[in-house]
Amino acid sequence: GAGVSQSPRYKVAKRGQDVALRCDPISGHVSLFWYQQALGQGPEFLTYFQNEAQLDKSGLPSDRFFAERPEGSVSTLKIQRTQQEDSAVYLCASSRDGYRGEQYFGPGTRLTVT
């Protein structure tokens, strides 16, 4: 079956632009996670959804970052007024049962802010 997909795979944005990153989780997975992975680092947690409810957004680095999952499937991570420090790979993962379940990761979106 299809895995987690993310689009676009690569995004170049000028500083100050808004970007939207899309995640299509595995069908039927109720849990969805977003991570930010800087070069040479491990993934850092951004936010977590259970169906359409955003249960934890404590990892979002600033109020320029916003995530939604309105129908409990596809999710979008939006970054407003991008800054150079936002350059990273943004990973999406889904699982059947929250944190304790196996998370299935997408290939990531590499965002470069110039």
Place this chain on the structure above:
Amino acid sequence: AQSVTQLDSQVPVFEEAPVELRCNYSSSVSVYLFWYVQYPNQGLQLLLKYLSGSTLVKGINGFEAEFNKSQTSFHLRKPSVHISDTAEYFCAVILDDKIIFGKGTRLHILP
């Protein structure tokens, strides 16, 4: 602050030799522990996990890890590596419903 430490950023090892990738975490309470692997140009995938029960956990591709509560460690081992094991390996810990990843260890297999 709670943390996960992977001391080795890179580990070179000859093909068919054994390998151990180290992971330590800082917590005195119950934790859930994971190892994920990222092959070149692929997404992360789960190697193995410890939630409870036996402290020796077996995963895919011949890997295993042992949970040591007294040493707060969850080291990953394989008795004989193959060139196909070339990848980056991430240890992850769930503490208080927060998931924390280590910085990763890049495994280089030498011919």
